[in-house]
Amino acid sequence: MDLGKKNRTSHRKRKPVKKGIALAVLTLLFAWQMASTYAIQRFPKPEFESGYITPETLLPTPRAEILEVMDVAVLLMALSLVTWAVLKRRSRNLVFWISVFSLAYFGFYREGCVCSIGAIQNVTLALSSGSYIIPWTVLAFFMAPLVFTLAFGRTFCAGVCPFGAFQDLISWRPQKIGPQLNAVLGVIPYIYLALAVLYAATKTDFIICRYDPFVGIFRFDATFGMFLFAGVLLLSGIFIARPYCRFLCPYGVLLNWISRFSRHHMTITPSVCIQCRLCEDSCPYECIEKPVTVKNPDSRQTTLKKFILAILLMPFFMLLGGWTGSQLHESLALVNGKVWMANELLHPEKDASQPETIEMTAFKASGKPASELYAEAAEIIREFYIGGWIVGGFIGLTIGGLLAGRLMTRYRTDFEPNRGTCFSCVRCMDYCPIKS
């Protein structure tokens, strides 16, 4: 240490040697004195003779909190406005312009963050972790659309969600993909939701944010991979309306469940359906349910058989899914940084020519004992084992439920929107000849 100081101080000078040495010794003594008093700095701050004043280190503050509160206010206003436009005005034009506003404000101005979809993870983290403190605004962004959906259906999707608005605006040539494919692809959001909750609960990652195709576009700075993903999604969105909302959005799962039981869901006709079938093909999202006028299409015995099959399907798929999930838990856990690092330490690469990873260097520099890391990793893997059962069971239940649902027919006299999947975009209303 002393040697270092000496070298150091001598470097500072370009003075005659003698004076330099004397100064060096003095400085060294002074530095040593200072070091013993403060033990902070290798080179204590000089005492300037020229009256130099140390400049202040500027620490700019984050975005004012009042603006965050404003975001919530804008969210609530947009939700109220779009709900009024859907249910009272029944005006596609109005919904369209509100969605343009939402895209501009929540999308391009607020850059798509924080959004209600991503807030799932913050809420999960807040519930599972003792230390994470969720901001009020994030909680508001999570709860407000759910509450509105319970009361009025998925009006949030119609014109407030910037992702939905974006896709709604570009769906120029929507094609039908058929109920079978729709149902199969419709399982993906459930899997996405389950994994997002698993990774958020284990403090591993926020995968919804990580694989969000839109934020990169709102900010004009996505990575190449994400641009490719977003490009494919948006291009396909021209022909398949709202691909993210229908086949990826994990928040849509929650909205779907709640919307089924919404109090005042929009209807295609303002009063009576006259079975004119004009709206039949109007929905770009294939959410209009056709009338099923036969009350009991099967004999009593077939109905009973179907019912028993449906009852048996769900626990079977649940167990199968849970078991599969528990088998995959170690692979799922590898996404976690600590588990990955422990794995690297336990099974080092055979190839010694590979340079050491930055993570490994950082871990060695931290001075943390490997045993501590192993203990942490083991705990995380245990969480993933339980999580694997839950996630797998949930996905199994979803698949079982969807299959069971297909066995059942529901009596219905009119053309009605599917309350679960309908985005309340109001397109079908324009086709209905009944206007009052």
Add this chain to the structure above:
Amino acid sequence: MHEGGKDKTVGRRTFIRNGVQISIAVGLGGIATLVATKAGGDEFVWQLDPSKCTQCGRCANSCVKSPSAVKCVHVYAMCGYCDLCGGYFLPETKILDTAAEHQLCPTKAIKRTFIEDPFFQYTIEEDLCIGCGKCVKGCDAFGNGSLQLQVRQNLCDNCNECAIARNCPSDAYSRVPADKPYLLNGFGKEKPDIT
């Protein structure tokens, strides 16, 4: 169930729907209350702990913003005002001047100004800084550690999932309440002497 049966005007489906509506409302309220007990009045911001930072250079490229919202910040109060600044000069530099070929910074973002013999002030020009941490590494290795990487909160988009935090090899990022956004390591407290 029998309540729904009594009232002839309420159908079975309506009754079930009402029931589920109330359960969902109660459930949402429950979740909200549970989460609200953990909610803080403050917004969170991302903070970099310089004592954990290994100056790997990923802050420069991982940020969703370009250039990165992480910049080198000079904590003047910790600076030794060295002539031979480990954060300014390339190692092995003999001539201590402001020639570009002697500078560590790839963007020439550090300004060196003479104060009085033998002391120099080093100022970061934040517009030029890309947050690569090369100077921080130099200052940390040979100096007081007064050059530090910090998340500039006025530049940070405050993403829900910070892309740098995800990429950070030493777990130096954390969410902190917005009223204490900066952690200037060693500023006013002991810094471990690594020599």
